[in-house]
Amino acid sequence: MPLLPAIVLIGIFLAGPIVWSFYGSFTNAALTGANAKNPEWIGLDNYTSLFADPLFPKSLLLTVIFVLVSAVIGQNFLGLGLALLIRRAHRPVSDVVGICVVAAWVLPEIVAAFVAYAFFFRDGTLNQLTGFAGLPAVDWLFEHPMLAIILANVWRGTAFSMMVYQAALDDVPQEVTEAAEIDGAGGAKTLVFVTVPMIRRSIATNLMLITLQTLAVFTLIYVMTAGGPTNRSTTLPIMAYEEAFRYSDIGYGTAIAVVMLIIGAAFSLAYIRLLRERNPS
Amino acid sequence: MRGASRTTPAAALAALLVLSGCSGSDGGGGEEASSNTLRIIYQKAGDASPLDTLMQTTKEQFEAANEGVTVELEPVEGTDEDYNTRLALSQRSPDTAPDVFYEDTFRLRSDVEAGYLLNLDERLAGWDEWVSFNEGAKEAGKADDGSTYAVPLGTDTRVIWYNERVLEDAGVEVPWQPESWNDLLEMARTVKEAQPDSRPFSMYAGTGTGEGTVMQSFYELLYGTESGGLYDEESQKWIAGSQGFIDSLAFLKTLYDEELAVTPAEALDPNVWQVVLGTMLPENQMGATVEGSYAPSFWQEGGMLEWPEYADVMGVAPFPTQDGQEPGAVSMSGGWTLAVGAGTENPDLAFEFLTTAMTQENLLQYTVDNSQIAVRTDVADAPEYLQANPFVEDVSAVLDVTNYRPATSSYAEISTAVQEATEAVITGGATPEEAAATYDEALKAIVGEENVVEE
Numbered sequence: 001m002p003l004l005p006a007i008v009l010i011g012i013f014l015a016g017p018i019v020w021s022f023y024g025s026f027t028n029a030a031l032t033g034a035n036a037k038n039p040e041w042i043g044l045d046n047y048t049s050l051f052a053d054p055l056f057p058k059s060l061l062l063t064v065i066f067v068l069v070s071a072v073i074g075q076n077f078l079g080l081g082l083a084l085l086i087r088r089a090h091r092p093v094s095d096v097v098g099i100c101v102v103a104a105w106v107l108p109e110i111v112a113a114f115v116a117y118a119f120f121f122r123d124g125t126l127n128q129l130t131g132f133a134g135l136p137a138v139d140w141l142f143e144h145p146m147l148a149i150i151l152a153n154v155w156r157g158t159a160f161s162m163m164v165y166q167a168a169l170d171d172v173p174q175e176v177t178e179a180a181e182i183d184g185a186g187g188a189k190t191l192v193f194v195t196v197p198m199i200r201r202s203i204a205t206n207l208m209l210i211t212l213q214t215l216a217v218f219t220l221i222y223v224m225t226a227g228g229p230t231n232r233s234t235t236l237p238i239m240a241y242e243e244a245f246r247y248s249d250i251g252y253g254t255a256i257a258v259v260m261l262i263i264g265a266a267f268s269l270a271y272i273r274l275l276r277e278r279n280p281s
Numbered sequence: 282m283r284g285a286s287r288t289t290p291a292a293a294l295a296a297l298l299v300l301s302g303c304s305g306s307d308g309g310g311g312e313e314a315s316s317n318t319l320r321i322i323y324q325k326a327g328d329a330s331p332l333d334t335l336m337q338t339t340k341e342q343f344e345a346a347n348e349g350v351t352v353e354l355e356p357v358e359g360t361d362e363d364y365n366t367r368l369a370l371s372q373r374s375p376d377t378a379p380d381v382f383y384e385d386t387f388r389l390r391s392d393v394e395a396g397y398l399l400n401l402d403e404r405l406a407g408w409d410e411w412v413s414f415n416e417g418a419k420e421a422g423k424a425d426d427g428s429t430y431a432v433p434l435g436t437d438t439r440v441i442w443y444n445e446r447v448l449e450d451a452g453v454e455v456p457w458q459p460e461s462w463n464d465l466l467e468m469a470r471t472v473k474e475a476q477p478d479s480r481p482f483s484m485y486a487g488t489g490t491g492e493g494t495v496m497q498s499f500y501e502l503l504y505g506t507e508s509g510g511l512y513d514e515e516s517q518k519w520i521a522g523s524q525g526f527i528d529s530l531a532f533l534k535t536l537y538d539e540e541l542a543v544t545p546a547e548a549l550d551p552n553v554w555q556v557v558l559g560t561m562l563p564e565n566q567m568g569a570t571v572e573g574s575y576a577p578s579f580w581q582e583g584g585m586l587e588w589p590e591y592a593d594v595m596g597v598a599p600f601p602t603q604d605g606q607e608p609g610a611v612s613m614s615g616g617w618t619l620a621v622g623a624g625t626e627n628p629d630l631a632f633e634f635l636t637t638a639m640t641q642e643n644l645l646q647y648t649v650d651n652s653q654i655a656v657r658t659d660v661a662d663a664p665e666y667l668q669a670n671p672f673v674e675d676v677s678a679v680l681d682v683t684n685y686r687p688a689t690s691s692y693a694e695i696s697t698a699v700q701e702a703t704e705a706v707i708t709g710g711a712t713p714e715e716a717a718a719t720y721d722e723a724l725k726a727i728v729g730e731e732n733v734v735e736e
Contacts, residue, residue, distance in 0.1 A: 030395070031369040032369050032388060032391040032392050033391040033394045033690030036394075036395035036397075037395050049726070122547075122550075142545075142549060226551070228489065229488075229545075230701070230705060230710055246693065248369065248391075249694075
């Protein structure tokens with residue numbers, strides 16, 4: 001059975017943690033206090049209190065906004081746009097742009113997070129630049145925390161989409177786009193009716209990957225705003241961390257992780273649907 | 282279709298793995314726990330850490346006295362909160378649990394409930410130097426069952442630190458001794474008038490500064506009202522509907538609304554204390570703030586925010602009660618201890634390491650370096666201690682009026698609810714009444730209605 005080692009490995013390293021997460025979310029396991037010694041099975045209690053927690057709907061909404069705006073819209077469209085533009089640009093221009101964009105992706109997340117913090121910070125780069133232009137300083141992390149973390153995530157993640165689309169566009173045969181142009185289709189029409197349908201599969205895969213990545217973004221937000229002020233940027237990963245490690249309530253934090261898991265699965269299913277509908281094989 | 286079905290399981294698994302990463306417990310090192318090795322976990326803040334010095338010294342002394350025994354020091358760099366989390370994670374598995382560790386007094390009771398700490402009663406009874414520790418300090422190491430689980434390294438108090446130059450320039454007489462909250466506002470308004478761009482009297486608020494917000498700000502207010510603290514020791518219930526709670530929030534609101542304190546945006550920055558101690562006070566931009574008795578440890582030579590002139594510029598005043606009612610002043614105390622892990626294979630060696638760290642000589646050095654308040658009477662009487670900085674006497678005097686946090690296992694969450702109330706008030710998100718009502722709701726959700734008493 002050559003498959004056996006693979007199955008065992010998947011069981012230990014993939015299925016194990018997931019099963020543990022599900023199990024943990026039904027207990028009152030804690031980091032400290034009596035529940036740390038003897039965690040008990042408490043059924044759906046964690047979920048009942050989660051749905052009654054006023055922070056939960058707020059956090060859920062912030063997470064969805066963060067994913068939609070920074071990944072599905074920001075990274076995805078910007079990535080596609082850059083990939084299209086780079087194909088037409090002259091070599092040195094495309095090289096320079098490519099390196100700049102990829103630089104943000106290459107940085108370790110913690111470094112990128114500090115760079116973004118230094119950029120948006122009260123006395124940071126952005127306010128210094130706008131200061132030269134005579135504009136009043138804006139405390140981005142305090143007044144517009146969501147905008148700041150969304151822009152930071154777009155900056156950091158666009159390179160991934162760009163590279164996926166560059167690869168996909170290379171696979172679009174030139175004859176097809178040329179034929180469309182001969183038939184009288186303009187640049188926009190060619191893009192919508194010819195290029196996009198041909199790279200549809202890459203789009204769906206890319207959307208799925210960046211959605212899941214963005215759903216799990218923690219370091220960037222934690223370093224920049226730590227979820228504040230007044231929980232105005234507390235996405236679900238931040239909320240799960242706070243509950244599990246700050247309040248030592250591992251069970252409750254795990255319940256939030258399970259909810260994130262379900263959201264991720266829902267997004268994935270939606271994208272798979274998208275692939276299927278347009279592709280009756 | 283084929284492409285889709287190929288990506289599906291892989292992506293789904295990737296998703297699950299990424300998401301469940303949030304909940305997985307820390308695997309840790311899992312080193313061979315040989316019977317001749319002691320593992321010590323402690324916090325190291327900054328390059329010049331008095332605790333690190335103490336641990337290095339103790340390791341040397343201990344290894345010289347016990348041949349064949351190796352001491353592995355594992356300093357954790359980070360904030361108090363990060364340290365506590367890291368320690369709790371390592372205690373979850375016997376493979377990674379330390380033999381001796383640095384423990385925050387406010388986590389003690391809850392960690393004892395979790396079974397992480399070794400009961401030290403018998404060993405302390407056989408340790409001849411235990412009598413040198415003062416009785417108040419010994420309480421810090423006791424859990425709900427009356428047994429002692431930890432030995433205090435030092436304690437602290439909170440007082441008002443004021444910049445004499447700023448106050449004098451505004452015409453406020455020094456030494457300054459406020460007797461009620463009104464005196465505080467009066468001084469702040471006078472200074473504001475004389476120096477409009479200054480922060481005359483700042484107190485922490487919001488979740489950014491974490492425990493600092495409650496220990497060095499909100500509790501000084503709350504414990505000085507008629508309502509008293511958060512917890513009623515007699516009925517062992519948490520207090521809701523407290524007028525003192527509303528008054529305290531209203532006082533903070535006044536400070537922030539009249540721009541007497543730092544700006545709300547500055548207040549929410551977790552590093553604001555470094556700006557306050559390192560820039561605003563030394564550069565005469567701030568009149569006064571509430572800070573720990575350990576503030577000189579940052580200012581003294583070799584400290585993190587070195588400012589040797591502090592001794593001539595700064596003054597100390599006890600924080601007054603609301604209307605000057607008895608006992609006239611308020612302070613809060615915390616402190617850190619050393620404890621022995623419940624699962625240690627070498628309880629005797631571990632305890633011996635602890636006592637080696639706690640000799641009069643070692644503790645004197647640590648107490649002076651770290652501007653702690655002495656817990657050993659023979660340290661308190663040492664001339665080096667009394668001359669360590671000009672404020673030792675002042676900050677020790679408020680021990681008479683000091684309070685301790687109700688450090689039950691729900692405390693961390695309740696403390697955050699208090700911090701959120703202060704944050705809502707200073708950012709204009711809620712009135713003091715609304716914020717107090719939100720706190721009452723949160724409190725009931727955390728400990729259950731049956732553990733709450735309405736004032």
